[in-house]
Amino acid sequence: MSEPTLAVIGAGPAGLAAALAAAARGIHVVLVDSVPAAGGQFYRQPATGLGARRPQALHHQWHTWERLRDGLDGHVRAGRVRHLTDHHVWLVERRGAAGFSVHALLGAEQEEPAEVRADAVLLATGGYEKVLPFPGWTLPGVVTAGGAQAMLKGGLVLPGRTVVVAGTGPLLLPVAAGLATAGATVAALVDSADPTGFVRRSRALAAQPGKVAEGALYAGQLARHRVRTLLHHTVVEAHGTERLEAVTVAALDRDGRVRPDTRRRLDCDTLAVGHGMLPHTDLADALGCRIDGTDVYADDEQRTDVPGVWAAGETTGIGGSALALAEGHIAGRSIAARLAGREPDPRGWAAAARTRKRLRAFFAAVDSVYAPPAHWAEQVTDETVVCRCEEVSAGAVREAVRELGAGDLRTVKLLTRAGMGWCQGRMCGPGVAGVAGCAETAVRRPFARPVPLGVLARAGENESR
Amino acid sequence: MNPLELARAEPGPAFTVTLDGRQIEALPGQTVAAALWTAGVTSWRGTRGEGRPRGLFCGIGVCFDCLVTVNDRPNQRACLLPLRPGDRIRTQEGTGHDE
Numbered sequence: 001m002s003e004p005t006l007a008v009i010g011a012g013p014a015g016l017a018a019a020l021a022a023a024a025r026g027i028h029v030v031l032v033d034s035v036p037a038a039g040g041q042f043y044r045q046p047a048t049g050l051g052a053r054r055p056q057a058l059h060h061q062w063h064t065w066e067r068l069r070d071g072l073d074g075h076v077r078a079g080r081v082r083h084l085t086d087h088h089v090w091l092v093e094r095r096g097a098a099g100f101s102v103h104a105l106l107g108a109e110q111e112e113p114a115e116v117r118a119d120a121v122l123l124a125t126g127g128y129e130k131v132l133p134f135p136g137w138t139l140p141g142v143v144t145a146g147g148a149q150a151m152l153k154g155g156l157v158l159p160g161r162t163v164v165v166a167g168t169g170p171l172l173l174p175v176a177a178g179l180a181t182a183g184a185t186v187a188a189l190v191d192s193a194d195p196t197g198f199v200r201r202s203r204a205l206a207a208q209p210g211k212v213a214e215g216a217l218y219a220g221q222l223a224r225h226r227v228r229t230l231l232h233h234t235v236v237e238a239h240g241t242e243r244l245e246a247v248t249v250a251a252l253d254r255d256g257r258v259r260p261d262t263r264r265r266l267d268c269d270t271l272a273v274g275h276g277m278l279p280h281t282d283l284a285d286a287l288g289c290r291i292d293g294t295d296v297y298a299d300d301e302q303r304t305d306v307p308g309v310w311a312a313g314e315t316t317g318i319g320g321s322a323l324a325l326a327e328g329h330i331a332g333r334s335i336a337a338r339l340a341g342r343e344p345d346p347r348g349w350a351a352a353a354r355t356r357k358r359l360r361a362f363f364a365a366v367d368s369v370y371a372p373p374a375h376w377a378e379q380v381t382d383e384t385v386v387c388r389c390e391e392v393s394a395g396a397v398r399e400a401v402r403e404l405g406a407g408d409l410r411t412v413k414l415l416t417r418a419g420m421g422w423c424q425g426r427m428c429g430p431g432v433a434g435v436a437g438c439a440e441t442a443v444r445r446p447f448a449r450p451v452p453l454g455v456l457a458r459a460g461e462n463e464s465r
Numbered sequence: 466m467n468p469l470e471l472a473r474a475e476p477g478p479a480f481t482v483t484l485d486g487r488q489i490e491a492l493p494g495q496t497v498a499a500a501l502w503t504a505g506v507t508s509w510r511g512t513r514g515e516g517r518p519r520g521l522f523c524g525i526g527v528c529f530d531c532l533v534t535v536n537d538r539p540n541q542r543a544c545l546l547p548l549r550p551g552d553r554i555r556t557q558e559g560t561g562h563d564e
Contacts, residue, residue: 034526036547041525046472047494047547053473108546109538128527140508140520147524151544155499156468159521160507183466242518243507388522388530391514422529427522 003028004339007102007118009089009283012040013068013321014313014328015124020071021332023080027339030116031072031081032102034088038072039065040126041146042321044153058153058178060214061321087114090447092121092283092309100308103459105451113455120308120335123289123296124328125280125448127314131167132275132376133386133394133431136238136247145175145274158184160270164247166190166235167274169370170320175272177218180225187268189222190249192256193370194231208362210322234373236263238271247271256374275372277318278430282448284311291442300353301344302331310335318367323359326352377434386435387428389421394435401436409443412436419443422450480550484509497543497554498524498531509533509543513559534561 006022008015011033019029031038037045043065046052056062075081087104095101102116129146136142141160143151145167148159162185165176169191176189222229232252239246251262281296289304290297295317298304302312312331313324329352337344346353373379380386382395400406400415409432412418418432419425425432425443433440469476477493484506491500498521501509508518510532522530524544531543535554539561 046474047496049477049493050469050472050495051475051477053475055472057471057473058468108542128525129523138517138519140518143521144523144528147522147544150524151499151502151521152468155495155502156472156474157495157499157502158468159502181466182468182471388519388528391512391517422532423527427528427530 004119005030005099005117006120006122006335006339007032007092007100007116008122008124009092009102010040010124010126010313011035011038011083012124012126012313012324013042014126014315014324014331015040015122016068016072017325017328018122018124018310018312018332018335019081020068020075021329022336023075025333025336025340027080027336029075029081030102030118031083032087032089032104032116033083033085036085038069038083038085041150042324043068044150046154046156050156052156058182060174060217064321064325084114084116088449089283090449090451092123092287094287094306094308105449105455110449111452111455113458120310120339121287122302122328122331122335123284123304123309123311123315124313124324125283125315127277127279127318128426129171129274130276130278130430131273131427132372132434133380133384133428134235134237134376135379135381135384136240136244137273138385138388139238139240139244140242141240141244141269142238142271142273145171145272146277148270148272149175149178152178152182158182159272160268161185162187162268163270163272164188164190164235164249164266164268165272166247166249168192168372169274169276170366171274171277173215173218173222175274176227177221179272180227181221184270186222186225186227187266188249189227189229190233190235191229191231191370192234192252192373192376195369196231207358211362234258234376234379235271235273236379239265244269244271252373256376258373258379275430276370277314278426279315279318280448281315281442282445284309284315285442285444286446286448294442298327300346301334302327303334317360317363319359319363323356323363326355326359330356377437380431380435386431387416387418387421387425389423389427390417390419392416392418392428392432397432397435401438406436407438409433409436409438409441412438482548482550482552482554484554485556491548495548497533497535497541497546497548497552500548501543501554509554509556511556511558516558532561533557
């Protein structure tokens with residue numbers, strides 16, 4: 001095989017844009033993705049067997065998706081892109097002059113291994129939702145806002161009949177609108193922030209006519225379904241014994257504390273909750289890439305600081321699908337030039353670079369508006385489980401800090417097991433940090449997902465070939 | 466309105482799977498979690514420590530809360546695993562290895 005090979009990890013907007021840009025410029029692309037169909041979380045497709053004739057009813061910016069999908073199909077037919085579905089990547093390994101090995105596990109069972117060799121790697125691994133703990137958040141019926149949306153888009157199912165959508169962030173609006181349109185009764189949309197002032201005065205928003213139209217569309221859908229919106233409110237507690245039956249919501253005061261006199265109960269069988277997004281950075285971290293805070297560092301060409309490794313989309317900082325597309329496009333063009341031994345010409349991607357700059361400014365402004373209540377941890381009772389996997393209570397975390405002298409997350413983890421379970425602290429990290437009063441530090445995970453020991457033991461067997 | 470109508474779904478024929486011996490219907494392509502939600506089931510695991518009920522949480526394979534036993538294999542993520550006709554789903558107690 002003569003032409004150089006690029007492995008793209010993740011077939012969401014960033015990965016697809018990069019794959020198309022690189023393939024169009026003569027690069028052989030292997031697109032490695034964990035689910036059966038391309039699209040990522042944003043363009044998650046209904047399972048083929050469901051025979052959806054009108055999947056666009058669940059989506060936004062469908063024309064963009066059609067362009068990506070048709071582009072991918074064309075390159076796959078022409079043999080320029082190999083699309084590996086159901087591949088769960090657990091490690092990208094540097095092999096010096098030999099390039100990279102991408103190690104994956106196949107299918108939902110994730111026991112059979114697979115390996116892909118490449119000369120360059122683009123990390124487009126996306127993000128996942130951050131959820132802060134509150135009493136009752138482990139009850140069945142409490143799901144993440146993004147999870148409710150993923151189940152709707154992919155499985156064409158609703159989590160329940162009566163839903164409260166709560167937390168904070170720009171994701172809540174499309175989730176509430178989507179659930180209402182699909183037939184759920186949305187009892188309330190509860191956001192601890194109050195974005196209305198931002199919408200009125202924001203210069204960042206004024207530069208985003210598309211975002212204004214998108215927001216107006218969702219607001220219109222919510223109005224049509226008579227969804228009430230409670231801004232500067234928070235969910236104080238989820239009630240139920242075996243499953244969710246109701247939530248208590250309350251208004252927040254100026255300092256971000258719950259106003260007890262405003263507490264009221266809303267009956268619901270589902271709470272879809274989220275407090276923003278976090279990037280997936282495990283593969284980058286294991287490769288030795290620089291991580292700034294929660295985000296993988298990337299330069300103007302979307303290169304990480306590890307030669308041969310690029311990154312684009314949510315993994316370099318949460319900013320939505322349009323930003324991911326721009327970053328992916330730039331990355332694909334940069335990779336195509338550099339793998340051909342040429343210095344890329346940034347003038348070729350000037351339009352994408354302008355979009356990237358504009359959207360990064362916009363999401364920086366968004367970030368400053370949407371924030372969880374400043375004193376959310378005060379609402380977490382000692383009995384509340386904060387680490388869902390290991391069932392560690394807030395009381396145990398507080399004891400580790402107060403009685404046992406833990407001063408950082410790692411010590412809290414060693415003393416309580418918080419963060420040691422299946423999810424490796426992805427779900428509880430921010431919650432435990434808040435309850436402990438510790439700084440939220442990046443967690444180092446050698447592998448991006450659980451790996452059977454047999455697979456691990458055999459991973460180096462082809463070395464001598 | 467329901468999601469299938471909204472997306473104008475014309476699924477292949479429904480098939481039968483079991484949950485703890487009880488028959489439930491599933492549609493082609495649906496995951497364990499999707500079929501259980503459709504059947505009105507929201508919890509299918511008891512935790513290792515307190516035996517508390519759990520079901521789907523993150524919905525995208527990250528949180529491992531939706532673990533379930535399918536065809537005697539414990540610790541399968543219900544949000545990822547597509548169902549096949551005749552699959553036997555069992556509520557998973559604890560690690561799923563002591564049954």
